[in-house]
Every structure is written in structure tokens, then in C-alpha cells.
Amino acid sequence: MHGCEHEGDVSWDQARRRARELGETLPVPVRDLPLERAAGGVLARDVHALVGLPAFDASAMDGYAVAGPGPWRLVGRHLAGGVGPCQALAPGEAVEIATGARVPKGTESVLPYERARVEPDPESGGARVTGEVERGRHVRWSGEETAPGETVLTSGHRVGPASLGIAASLGHETLPLRTPTVTIVVTGDEITRSGLPGDGRVRDAIGPILPGVASWAGAHVEPLRHLGDDRAELAEAMTGGGADVVVVCGSSSKGPADHVRSILAEAGADTVVDGVRCRPGHPQLLARSGDQVVVGLPGNPGAAMVAALTLFTPLVSALAGRQDPARVEGRFTVDGEVGAHPRDTRLVAVCVEEDRAVPVGHDRPGSLRGAALADAYAVIPPGWQGGGPVELVRLP
Numbered sequence: 460m461h462g463c464e465h466e467g468d469v470s471w472d473q474a475r476r477r478a479r480e481l482g483e484t485l486p487v488p489v490r491d492l493p494l495e496r497a498a499g500g501v502l503a504r505d506v507h508a509l510v511g512l513p514a515f516d517a518s519a520m521d522g523y524a525v526a527g528p529g530p531w532r533l534v535g536r537h538l539a540g541g542v543g544p545c546q547a548l549a550p551g552e553a554v555e556i557a558t559g560a561r562v563p564k565g566t567e568s569v570l571p572y573e574r575a576r577v578e579p580d581p582e583s584g585g586a587r588v589t590g591e592v593e594r595g596r597h598v599r600w601s602g603e604e605t606a607p608g609e610t611v612l613t614s615g616h617r618v619g620p621a622s623l624g625i626a627a628s629l630g631h632e633t634l635p636l637r638t639p640t641v642t643i644v645v646t647g648d649e650i651t652r653s654g655l656p657g658d659g660r661v662r663d664a665i666g667p668i669l670p671g672v673a674s675w676a677g678a679h680v681e682p683l684r685h686l687g688d689d690r691a692e693l694a695e696a697m698t699g700g701g702a703d704v705v706v707v708c709g710s711s712s713k714g715p716a717d718h719v720r721s722i723l724a725e726a727g728a729d730t731v732v733d734g735v736r737c738r739p740g741h742p743q744l745l746a747r748s749g750d751q752v753v754v755g756l757p758g759n760p761g762a763a764m765v766a767a768l769t770l771f772t773p774l775v776s777a778l779a780g781r782q783d784p785a786r787v788e789g790r791f792t793v794d795g796e797v798g799a800h801p802r803d804t805r806l807v808a809v810c811v812e813e814d815r816a817v818p819v820g821h822d823r824p825g826s827l828r829g830a831a832l833a834d835a836y837a838v839i840p841p842g843w844q845g846g847g848p849v850e851l852v853r854l855p
């Protein structure tokens with residue numbers, strides 16, 4: 460049976476909503492990520508201070524750390540970075556000190572160079588420091604900004620550059636982020652991963668796309684898996700691993716090698732979306748088996764790109780606690796003649812120029828050429844009469 464009809468098809472908007480809602484319903488996936496990979500993530504747990512801040516009593520100015528009333532006998536010099544035991548100051552003593560250097564025990568204040576006079580000390584034969592100090596001034600006292608154990612960032616906080624800096628100051632190496640793990644399975648006996656295509660052989664064009672799309676939406680991506688059309692291998696890949704989301708590319712339609720639906724049925728999975736009324740990309744699938752989600756993407760690469768933005772990014776970004784990165788605010792006027800489909804939403808590859816969306820062409824289901832040139836897809840609703848501004852979805 461050929462054609463484009465699917466029992467249970469949903470509209471493009473509904474499909475995206477269902478994917479997002481599913482992501483919001485599932486348990487929050489947590490992964491500890493090193494700080495250098497944590498930017499943009501959303502905290503799954505509160506972050507506490509492993510040490511107080513400052514972590515030691517330090518000078519806030521270049522000058523002299525002093526104890527007791529002046530004048531003070533100059534007994535040494537402390538630069539930032541000095542570690543190990545350091546001689547305590549007795550009343551009437553001073554050490555020359557750099558901003559950030561640990562002050563000796565007994566320090567009561569720091570006298571900045573600008574306020575200090577240094578002169579020979581006839582009593583000791585060394586030097587002495589005089590000047591007016593305010594007790595407690597110009598010292599960053601340990602724990603005065605943040606107490607040890609204090610909650611500094613709370614669950615749900617979006618990690619920006621300053622959050623990474625404060626996490627490092629607090630002694631953290633990693634942050635617990637909402638991070639779904641995604642396994643990508645590319646299927647097809649005809650698919651090759653290198654060399655020139657031809658004579659029935661097709662280079663994998665979807666494997667190169669999806670890891671970037673997944674990271675964009677906030678996922679951790681496991682190494683790609685390439686399978687032929689063997690059902691048992693695909694069943695093992697779809698149900699065997701521990702990933703939060705398994706994406707299967709190809710095998711989504713109704714040919715003899717299209718096993719995704721029957722494997723899901725056998726596993727007792729609940730189908731959330733089976734077919735979306737959009738062009739290209741209609742044979743997409745979203746199913747849940749326990750807390751694991753399977754997303755089926757069409758094998759046609761142009762269709763897979765559209766489908767990735769329809770079901771995959773809303774699902775993954777919701778699991779990651781983020782906004783859908785494909786969402787674009789506002790409406791845009793489409794340049795030129797673009798025809799609507801009577802029943803399906805059309806996704807047309809466009810470049811964005813101010814408030815205009817200019818179609819780039821080359822957007823057949825089997826081709827990625829349009830998507831590669833475009834900034835976004837213009838969302839052309841079923842039966843659209845033209846003229847009115849339309850929604851866009853951003854391409855990564």
C-alpha cells in the first residue's frame with residue numbers, strides 16, 4: 460500500500476505539544492557535568508558552598524596588615540599565593556601585604572599604601588609604619604560573603620558564565636544538570652559511513668546532523684550506532700540500553716524492512732504520536748516504554764531534519780528543563796509564491812532578512828540542501844491563503 464495516510468496522525472502543532480508535555484512528565488534526568496561543559500544547562504539540584512567565601516582571611520588592598528594600635532614595627536612581607544604556616548602578628552607589628560594574600564593571624568586591619576608612611580625605626584633598627592586605620596577595614600574575612608554549606612544556586616537555575624565562576628570558587632568540579640542521555644541509531648543496509656555514494660549505496664546524512672541537534676536541545680549524546688535492516692539488532696538497540704531517549708532514523712515507514720512499530724508493539728510501548736500532518740516528515744513516531752522514549756524519524760534526510768525539530772527538540776529540551784531552542788518569537792512575512800497543502804503543515808526552508816522569510820528552495824524530503832542553506836523553516840499552515848505573516852522554527 461503506497462500513499463501518505465497514517466491512522467492516528469496529529470497536526471504539527473499538536474505533535475510538538477505532545478512531545479514537550481511528555482518531556483515535562485517524565486522523571487528529571489540528572490548528570491554531573493564538568494564545569495567546562497556545563498554552560499547553558501539547568502540545575503537538577505541545589506548547589507551548596509563546599510567552603511565559605513572567602514575561604515581564608517585575605518587582604519582586600521595592597522598595603523600593610525597591622526595588629527593593635529600603631530605605630531607598627533614592620534616584620535615581613537606576604538604576597539598572594541603564599542601557603543603554609545605563617546607567623547601570627549603581635550600587637551604593634553605589621554607585614555607588607557598584597558591584595559588577595561592571606562593575612563597573618565592576629566591581623567586587625569589593612570592599611571593601604573596610600574594611607575601609610577614608612578620610616579626608619581630607631582628602636583629596632585628596621586622600619587616602622589604609621590597611619591590611621593579603621594579596625595577591621597580592608598580585610599576580606601573568611602566566610603563573610605558565603606557561609607560553608609549555604610545554598611548558593613537552586614534547582615532550576617540556568618547556568619551562565621558567572622554561575623560557572625561561583626561554582627569554581629565554591630570548590631565544585633562538576634554541576635548536576637538536567638541532561639537527558641540520547642542514543643542515536645541509524646538504520647539501513649544501503650547506508651555507508653564513508654566514500655562516494657552510488658549504485659544503490661547512500662552516505663549517512665542523518666548521523667552527522669543529530670548529535671548537534673541533540674546537544675543544542677541540552678542532551679548528552681552517546682556514540683552513534685549504525686545498523687543494517689536486521690530486526691533483532693534493531694530491537695536490541697531500541698530496548699537494551701539505558702538512554703532516556705532512543706532516536707531511530709529510517710525504518711519508520713511501511714516497507715518490509717521498517718521494523719520500528721512492530722518492535723515497539725512487542726515491547727508494550729505506548730504510542731504518543733504516530734504520524735504527523737506535516738510535509739516533509741510525516742512518518743514520525745513518539746512512543747514511551749516505562750521512562751524511556753523512542754523517537755522514530757523518517758529515513759529521507761530532509762524529512763528527518765524537519766521531524767527532529769517537530770518531536771525531538773521539544774521532547775529533549777523539556778527533559779533538559781530548557782526552552783525549545785527552535786522556537787522563534789514573532790511572525791514573519793514570506794517572500795514570493797509559497798503554496799499551502801490542504802491538510803498538512805508545510806515546512807519551507809528560508810533565510811531570515813529582518814521581518815521577511817525568503818525561501819531558499821532545494822527542500823525536497825530526500826535532500827538537505829535547502830536546510831543547509833537556510834536559517835529556519837517557515838511554518839505554512841494547512842490551507843494558508845498567503846499574505847499573512849507566519850511562524851518560524853529555527854534551524855540549529
Ligand SMILES: Nc1nc2c(c(=O)[nH]1)N[C@H]1C(S)=C(S)[C@@H](COP(=O)(O)OP(=O)(O)OC[C@H]3O[C@@H](n4cnc5c(N)ncnc54)[C@H](O)[C@@H]3O)O[C@H]1N2
Nearest residue numbers: 460461462463662663664665709710711712757758759762
Ligand atoms: N508505502 C509507503 N511508503 C512510504 C511512505 C508511506 O507513507 N507509505 N512514506 C514515504 C515517506 S514520506 C518517507 S519520509 C519515507 C520514510 O522511510 P523510512 O523512514 O522507512 O526510511 P527508509 O525506507 O529506510 O529510507 C527512506 C529513504 O531515505 C534514505 N535514507 C535512510 N536513512 C538515511 C540516512 N541515514 N542518510 C541518508 N539517507 C537515508 C534511504 O536510502 C531511502 O532513500 O518512506 C516513504 N515511503
Ligand code: MOO
Nearest residue numbers: 739740741762824
Ligand atoms: O514525509 Mo516524507 O517524510 O515526505 O519524506
